[in-house]
Amino acid sequence: MTQLAVAIDLGTSGFRAQCINISSGEILSTAITTNHPLPGSNIIDHLHFALEYGIETAHNIFIDAVNRLITELCVDTKNIVRLVVCGNPTQLSLFHGTEIKDLAFAGSRKFESMQIEIPDRDAIIIPAESITNLNLLNCDVIIPPSICHHVGADALAMIIQTSMLDKEETSISIDFGTNAEIALFHKGKIITASAAAGPALEGQEISCGVLAIPGAIADVEYSKPYFKLTLLDNDLMPVEGSLVDMSGKSQPVNSNFPKPIGITSTGTIAAMYKAIETGLISLPRICTADKRLHFGNNISFTEEDLAEAGKAIGAIRAGYLTLCKAAGISVEDIHTIYMSGAAGTYVDAKKALQVGMIPPSVKKTYQVGNTSLAMACRLAKNPNDLEFMSSLASKLRDTHYIFASSDIFKKIFILELSYWTEGMPLSMYRNFLKKYSFPALPNADGNPEIIRTVKRDIDDLGLFGLKTIPNIGRIVKRNFDQCTICNVCIDVCPTNALSILSESGSISIILNEALCRGVSCKKCEYACSIKIMTLDSFFKIHFDDKTSEEEI
Numbered sequence: 001m002t003q004l005a006v007a008i009d010l011g012t013s014g015f016r017a018q019c020i021n022i023s024s025g026e027i028l029s030t031a032i033t034t035n036h037p038l039p040g041s042n043i044i045d046h047l048h049f050a051l052e053y054g055i056e057t058a059h060n061i062f063i064d065a066v067n068r069l070i071t072e073l074c075v076d077t078k079n080i081v082r083l084v085v086c087g088n089p090t091q092l093s094l095f096h097g098t099e100i101k102d103l104a105f106a107g108s109r110k111f112e113s114m115q116i117e118i119p120d121r122d123a124i125i126i127p128a129e130s131i132t133n134l135n136l137l138n139c140d141v142i143i144p145p146s147i148c149h150h151v152g153a154d155a156l157a158m159i160i161q162t163s164m165l166d167k168e169e170t171s172i173s174i175d176f177g178t179n180a181e182i183a184l185f186h187k188g189k190i191i192t193a194s195a196a197a198g199p200a201l202e203g204q205e206i207s208c209g210v211l212a213i214p215g216a217i218a219d220v221e222y223s224k225p226y227f228k229l230t231l232l233d234n235d236l237m238p239v240e241g242s243l244v245d246m247s248g249k250s251q252p253v254n255s256n257f258p259k260p261i262g263i264t265s266t267g268t269i270a271a272m273y274k275a276i277e278t279g280l281i282s283l284p285r286i287c288t289a290d291k292r293l294h295f296g297n298n299i300s301f302t303e304e305d306l307a308e309a310g311k312a313i314g315a316i317r318a319g320y321l322t323l324c325k326a327a328g329i330s331v332e333d334i335h336t337i338y339m340s341g342a343a344g345t346y347v348d349a350k351k352a353l354q355v356g357m358i359p360p361s362v363k364k365t366y367q368v369g370n371t372s373l374a375m376a377c378r379l380a381k382n383p384n385d386l387e388f389m390s391s392l393a394s395k396l397r398d399t400h401y402i403f404a405s406s407d408i409f410k411k412i413f414i415l416e417l418s419y420w421t422e423g424m425p426l427s428m429y430r431n432f433l434k435k436y437s438f439p440a441l442p443n444a445d446g447n448p449e450i451i452r453t454v455k456r457d458i459d460d461l462g463l464f465g466l467k468t469i470p471n472i473g474r475i476v477k478r479n480f481d482q483c484t485i486c487n488v489c490i491d492v493c494p495t496n497a498l499s500i501l502s503e504s505g506s507i508s509i510i511l512n513e514a515l516c517r518g519v520s521c522k523k524c525e526y527a528c529s530i531k532i533m534t535l536d537s538f539f540k541i542h543f544d545d546k547t548s549e550e551e552i
Contacts, residue, residue: 004028004079006070007376009154010087010095012036012043012178013202014211015065015472016373018462019073020380022082027377027462031072034213037065037473039518039539041199042178043090047104048519050094053539056132059097061513063133065472066095070135072467077136082383083128084142086376088152088179088194089121092143097132103150121146123390125383142379144386145393148400151194155181156393157375162338162368165190170329171336172320172359175371176201176265176343180316184323186333191326193401195319195409200305200312201343203264207494208299210262212236212342212457213468217260217267217295219348220246222274229267229295231258235466236456238346244296246271246280247288252296259297266347268309271301273351281306283423310420317356317441318403318412324439325408326401331439332361340371345457349450360444369454411436473514476538482530483507489524489533498524511538 008017014033021028038046038061050058070077085095093100102111102118110116128139144153158175159165164185175181180197183190203209203216210216218238219230229241241260243253263271271293275281286293286303293301324331337358339349349365352358358365379385403409415432418424430441458466483500485507490498497515501508516535524533 002079003081004075005082005084005380006073006080007084007373007380008066008069008086009370009373009376010085010091011202011372012046012088012091013041013199013204015069016370016458017069017073018373018377018458019075019080020377022381025381027460028075029073029464029467030458030461031069031467031469032211032213032458033065033069033472033514034211034468034470035472035514037061037514038094039473039513039516039535040520041204041517042196043088045518045520046090046094047100049539050100051104052519055094055097055100057539058094060133061474062094063131064474067133067135068469068472072469074464074467080136080139082140082142082380083136084144084376084379086144086153086157086372086379088154089146089150092121092146092152093119095131096143121152122393123386125386140383142383142386144375144379145390147192147393147396151181151192151400153375153389154179154372155183155192155194156389156396158338158340158371159183159190159192159396160389160392161371161374161378162340162366164338167336169336170333171338172323172334173338173340174316174320174344174358175340176316176347176357177341178202178204180312180319182316182319182323184320184327184334186327186329189327189399190396191323191399191401192396193319193323193403195315195403197312197315198308200268200308201265203262203268205308206263206268206305207302208262209268209305210264212264212266212346213261215258215261216264217241217262217271217299218264218346220267220270220274222278226253227271227274229260231260232264232346233258235461236458242296244294246275246293246295248290248292248294248300260295260299261297263295263299263301264346265343268301268305269313269343269347269355269357270351271295272306272309273355276355283419284310284421285423307421311417313355313357314413314416314420318409318416320359321412321433321439321441322403322406322409323401329439331359332442334359334361335363336366337362337364338366338368340368342370342457345369345454349448353444353448360442362445362448365448365450367450367452367454369459370457373458408438412438471512471514473512475510475512477501477508477510478537479506479508480532481507482532483509484530486529488527488529492523492527494521494523509533513538
């Protein structure tokens with residue numbers, strides 16, 4: 001029997017998995033989801049759902065998605081003897097089905113009043129049978145350690161996989177995702193932190209945003225008088241797309257090129273930079289007739305999208321400025337950056353530097369791919385590395401910086417909001433930094449050396465290639481016989497998560513939970529004139545009371 005291992009990155013915006021031949025180390029297959037299975041687009045939404053509707057419910061949705069992901073790897077599950085998961089503490093806790101209240105609330109007083117006990121999040125190896133509903137037998141499940149209760153194994157993976165600690169230079173590593181893990185290394189000491197950048201840097205909370213999946217716009221270049229698109233193909237490699245007029249005055253040129261299905265975060269960054277450079281954006285406004293940038297195939301970018309992306313970039317810039325202050329260094333001291341995650345891999349580093357995503361004085365930029373999945377694959381091949389991970393996590397706990405309780409971070413982030421959403425000039429921003437004695441923000445160098453250590457965020461798709469999985473979450477049907485079929489709830493849903501089915505005199509509303517933004521949205525509820533539409537009616541169900549898309 002060929003022994004197999006499965007490695008999974010439990011990301012905040014979606015899951016990515018690979019199957020590995022243990023004896024040869026060969027990657028056999030890769031499967032990714034286009035969404036996270038839980039309603040919501042960020043960690044807070046996922047925590048809210050789990051606390052409101054039960055950890056058991058959230059856990060079961062997680063495991064159902066993991067089972068589907070493993071099935072789509074197209075290997076015999078009887079041969080799987082090892083499963084490794086990597087991610088932030090929220091995702092790992094919901095996978096494991098353990099306590100999450102310490103992740104949802106902050107402060108020792110709150111913990112004491114609510115009698116919250118912080119669970120042990122050290123590395124563990126447990127039998128698959130101990131994970132409720134996981135469809136694996138005779139298999140070990142490896143869950144790597146967190147650095148602290150809210151900074152997880154994915155941040156640890158970023159530090160290890162970049163080898164940033166092995167070099168005698170001041171460097172920074174950033175995972176450009178929803179939780180934006182940041183690690184600053186200076187004179188043998190490392191400071192870690194996590195900035196709540198939000199999902200815009202993973203293509204979410206953007207009206208036409210998607211993850212890094214086939215058909216996504218990954219880059220935009222100016223080719224006067226048009227803009228040239230770059231898309232991701234079926235192997236997640238960049239390919240040439242159409243010429244478009246982002247002002248919307250004319251239709252795309254070269255229509256024989258593949259049509260985009262949405263815009264991923266790297267395409268967003270590129271479009272923003274090029275639109276600012278060419279005058280189509282004057283912060284905080286889009287200077288076109290309809291206040292949108294246009295990419296063809298009904299794909300556009302709104303002023304609301306601009307604000308969301310700006311907040312995400314702002315959180316990261318506020319993060320590295322804050323860590324520079326904590327380390328007692330200037331921004332100019334950082335000469336090397338390691339960019340991980342899909343956004344860090346596909347983004348044009350020079351454009352990222354110009355919009356403020358990376359420190360403006362960096363001389364070398366390493367784009368290193370999905371380090372969380374890479375670390376999971378590494379552990380799948382060699383579980384003994386878990387001991388090294390645990391040792392490093394223990395050392396890093398004393399130097400972790402918490403942005404949520406930092407007045408420095410809060411002040412800088414307010415400046416970022418003023419810059420991105422109110423149009424405050426960058427010169428005024430810099431004056432405020434000087435007034436507060438914060439690190440200065442120099443002009444961007446604009447020409448760093450770019451070293452791509454991988455050709456895509458998942459470097460090796462394996463012998464059998466990539467499988468992309470839409471509709472990874474529950475698709476739930478509920479009867480609403482009082483519904484007037486006004487379709488307002490359908491129209492206001494920003495993610496097209498709802499549909500209506502009328503048959504045999506009965507009216508049902510169908511919800512795709514993976515597309516739903518959850519309790520932080522509820523636009524469908526607010527829009528219902530007769531107030532019968534509630535998300536509770538979908539979410540408060542037993543796990544086995546669900547309807548698959550095929551059955552609908």
